[in-house]
Amino acid sequence: MTDRIFNFSAGPCTLPLPALEKAKEEFINFRGTGMSIIEHSHRGKAYDAVHLTAIASLREALSVPEEFDILLLHGGATMQFVMVPMNFHKKGMVMEYVNTGAWAKKAIAEGKRYPDEHRVIWTNEEEKFTRMPKASEIKPGSDAAFVHFCSNETIGGIELQEFPDCGNVPVIMDMSSHILSRPLPWDKLSMVYAGTQKNLGPAGMAVVIIRKSMIAAANADLPAFLSYGTHQKENSLYNTPPVFTIYMMKLTLDWVKEMGGVAGMSALADQRSGIIYRTIDQSDGWYRCPVNKECRSRMNVVWRLPSEDLEKKFIAEATAAGFDGLKGHRSVGGCRASMYNAMPVAGAEGLAQFMLDFKKKNG
Amino acid sequence: MTDRIFNFSAGPCTLPLPALEKAKEEFINFRGTGMSIIEHSHRGKAYDAVHLTAIASLREALSVPEEFDILLLHGGATMQFVMVPMNFHKKGMVMEYVNTGAWAKKAIAEGKRYPDEHRVIWTNEEEKFTRMPKASEIKPGSDAAFVHFCSNETIGGIELQEFPDCGNVPVIMDMSSHILSRPLPWDKLSMVYAGTQKNLGPAGMAVVIIRKSMIAAANADLPAFLSYGTHQKENSLYNTPPVFTIYMMKLTLDWVKEMGGVAGMSALADQRSGIIYRTIDQSDGWYRCPVNKECRSRMNVVWRLPSEDLEKKFIAEATAAGFDGLKGHRSVGGCRASMYNAMPVAGAEGLAQFMLDFKKKNG
Numbered sequence: 001m002t003d004r005i006f007n008f009s010a011g012p013c014t015l016p017l018p019a020l021e022k023a024k025e026e027f028i029n030f031r032g033t034g035m036s037i038i039e040h041s042h043r044g045k046a047y048d049a050v051h052l053t054a055i056a057s058l059r060e061a062l063s064v065p066e067e068f069d070i071l072l073l074h075g076g077a078t079m080q081f082v083m084v085p086m087n088f089h090k091k092g093m094v095m096e097y098v099n100t101g102a103w104a105k106k107a108i109a110e111g112k113r114y115p116d117e118h119r120v121i122w123t124n125e126e127e128k129f130t131r132m133p134k135a136s137e138i139k140p141g142s143d144a145a146f147v148h149f150c151s152n153e154t155i156g157g158i159e160l161q162e163f164p165d166c167g168n169v170p171v172i173m174d175m176s177s178h179i180l181s182r183p184l185p186w187d188k189l190s191m192v193y194a195g196t197q198k199n200l201g202p203a204g205m206a207v208v209i210i211r212k213s214m215i216a217a218a219n220a221d222l223p224a225f226l227s228y229g230t231h232q233k234e235n236s237l238y239n240t241p242p243v244f245t246i247y248m249m250k251l252t253l254d255w256v257k258e259m260g261g262v263a264g265m266s267a268l269a270d271q272r273s274g275i276i277y278r279t280i281d282q283s284d285g286w287y288r289c290p291v292n293k294e295c296r297s298r299m300n301v302v303w304r305l306p307s308e309d310l311e312k313k314f315i316a317e318a319t320a321a322g323f324d325g326l327k328g329h330r331s332v333g334g335c336r337a338s339m340y341n342a343m344p345v346a347g348a349e350g351l352a353q354f355m356l357d358f359k360k361k362n363g
Numbered sequence: 364m365t366d367r368i369f370n371f372s373a374g375p376c377t378l379p380l381p382a383l384e385k386a387k388e389e390f391i392n393f394r395g396t397g398m399s400i401i402e403h404s405h406r407g408k409a410y411d412a413v414h415l416t417a418i419a420s421l422r423e424a425l426s427v428p429e430e431f432d433i434l435l436l437h438g439g440a441t442m443q444f445v446m447v448p449m450n451f452h453k454k455g456m457v458m459e460y461v462n463t464g465a466w467a468k469k470a471i472a473e474g475k476r477y478p479d480e481h482r483v484i485w486t487n488e489e490e491k492f493t494r495m496p497k498a499s500e501i502k503p504g505s506d507a508a509f510v511h512f513c514s515n516e517t518i519g520g521i522e523l524q525e526f527p528d529c530g531n532v533p534v535i536m537d538m539s540s541h542i543l544s545r546p547l548p549w550d551k552l553s554m555v556y557a558g559t560q561k562n563l564g565p566a567g568m569a570v571v572i573i574r575k576s577m578i579a580a581a582n583a584d585l586p587a588f589l590s591y592g593t594h595q596k597e598n599s600l601y602n603t604p605p606v607f608t609i610y611m612m613k614l615t616l617d618w619v620k621e622m623g624g625v626a627g628m629s630a631l632a633d634q635r636s637g638i639i640y641r642t643i644d645q646s647d648g649w650y651r652c653p654v655n656k657e658c659r660s661r662m663n664v665v666w667r668l669p670s671e672d673l674e675k676k677f678i679a680e681a682t683a684a685g686f687d688g689l690k691g692h693r694s695v696g697g698c699r700a701s702m703y704n705a706m707p708v709a710g711a712e713g714l715a716q717f718m719l720d721f722k723k724k725n726g
Contacts, residue, residue: 204605242567
């Protein structure tokens with residue numbers, strides 16, 4: 001019996017226990033160097049090995065081709081909402097955004113700052129963001145600078161299933177909430193970014209996987225810190241990097257590898273989310289998932305109960321039983337179980353059992 | 364005998380051992396919540412208490428008046444080099460920069476992006492940055508938008524002693540490398556910022572202490588993430604904050620308080636740097652500090668030996684003896700001992716003894 005609870009928070013969230021244990025073990029004296037990893041100079045050998053291994057492990061895990069560089073940038077995905085249009089807007093061209101929900105809209109808000117150079121090419125707002133576009137629905141214009149997606153929406157609980165082929169138009173994806181949970185079709189992608197605090201480690205950073213040709217074609221004359229080119233040139237050591245986040249990402253990637261890599265993560269995601277979706281689907285409509293079945297997220301499962309009072313009761317009793325973070329986002333209500341890579345299958349099983357019991361008592 | 368060594372790195376650097384020990388102790392199960400602090404939702408109660416306490420402790424430690432807000436921002440001081448001109452440049456006014464060395468120049472480089480709106484009002488480059496300006500040397504123009512200083516230069520090893528009174532012109536100071544080591548004259552300051560990785564905690568964040576009136580007068584129409592107003596409004600929770608860095612800052616501030624607050628830190632800085640400067644001054648010129656005596660930094664002590672070969676030998680033998688990170692910055696060479704708040708006095712004493720012994724053997 002461990003004293004750890006099941007943490008279904010949307011992020012920050014559960015991290016792999018072996019990674020936490022390793023970090024704890026060597027926290028004050030990192031590998032016999034006589035200091036903590038967070039005290040090491042970012043220009044020294046000990047940290048450098050961590051930095052390079054973290055990048056190499058991510059490349060290996062996601063089979064990132066050589067045409068792509070991997071950057072580790074301060075500020076999370078929110079910083080990328082700003083950097084993407086800043087680096088890639090072009091006079092006479094249009095940045096195309098796909099509106100799939102709350103996170104897509106945050107990216108769009110920064111695109112809108114270029115009034116003549118942005119356009120929303122697909123939205124599902126009228127259906128309350130209950131589905132993702134099919135690949136065939138995405139048709140970039142001939143003047144498109146890029147197409148931007150958020151491929152998993154944590155609030156709506158929907159996940160992109162088909163990656164569109166946009167030909168020569170670069171596709172940029174915010175994969176913050178499901179990176180490392182599936183293999184990626186790199187031929188259809190030009191840039192993928194992800195805040196670290198869900199599937200990669202602690203908060204405070206974004207991973208950016210980007211075609212070298214994208215960086216070469218980016219706008220010049222930007223503040224140095226906001227230019228992808230700066231960070232590419234310095235291998236993400238232009239300024240002091242978020243050392244601890246990178247270190248924890250490295251440990252998380254060690255764990256991913258041990259668990260069978262991205263294929264292993266994908267199987268676990270199927271298993272966990274399958275357990276909860278089946279519980280919902282077999283409840284005769286007592287639990288209800290508002291999302292189009294084909295677009296259900298394997299990371300963020302959202303559902304409703306027959307009334308808001310029951311939802312409140314459900315969440316309170318679940319929390320007391322050791323299932324934390326199940327409250328849906330305040331903008332939509334209901335329940336949500338975020339189950340990122342490090343969530344043990346036992347967490348999903350336990351939650352499913354709790355759902356069955358709760359229905360029995362209250363149904 | 365501990366297995367920790369003395370780490371004289373310029374940053375990241377030594378952190379207080381009690382803070383590291385506390386973090387290690389509760390790393391996997393934060394205060395009985397069943398999860399690590401880095402797994403907690405940034406919208407939850409457990410993290411919120413850490414966030415608010417960190418801000419309140421910093422306010423208390425530095426006696427920050429109510430007219431100032433404290434912001435915790437992603438990206439380190441380098442991000443502030445960008446945000447300062449972005450938020451505060453004004454048509455018809457001029458951003459005034461003081462050029463005291465390598466770090467001042469990094470800030471100036473971002474000011475230069477506004478060709479007609481910046482000006483360097485003081486420089487010591489011709490004397491190789493061996494001194495800081497006297498207060499009387501700083502005379503802002505009537506069209507000054509602000510005056511920007513870097514008040515401690517880690518590479519040059521110089522520290523501002525007198526805070527100029529610039530009247531109505533806002534004074535902005537990058538105090539990354541000596542914040543919390545002395546009380547601050549808030550009546551002469553409008554904004555102070557500091558990367559966290561020297562005196563506050565791990566890397567990946569900047570603390571910004573800023574007059575509310577500065578934010579009110581800042582430029583609107585900025586990317587949300589790059590506007591001070593955004594972060595003020597959301598109490599630095601606009602996006603997921605760098606949770607672990609804030610948590611470690613809180614633990615570091617607990618330690619500062621226990622050690623007598625900023626007054627205690629200042630006394631320790633005098634003691635440590637005094638030990639090394641005396642060793643240099645009493646070496647009959649064998650060790651030589653290139654810096655103007657009145658401007659010597661209490662955080663970063665720089666010195667030369669009679670030859671570069673001896674310097675190499677000194678650094679190698681010191682490292683072997685457990686005094687790490689003494690190599691001067693590659694741009695200037697020589698030796699440097701960075702002794703931020705958490706460096707034990709025993710570190711300075713041990714280094715001084717090593718210097719005496721080394722001179723005896725090689726002098």
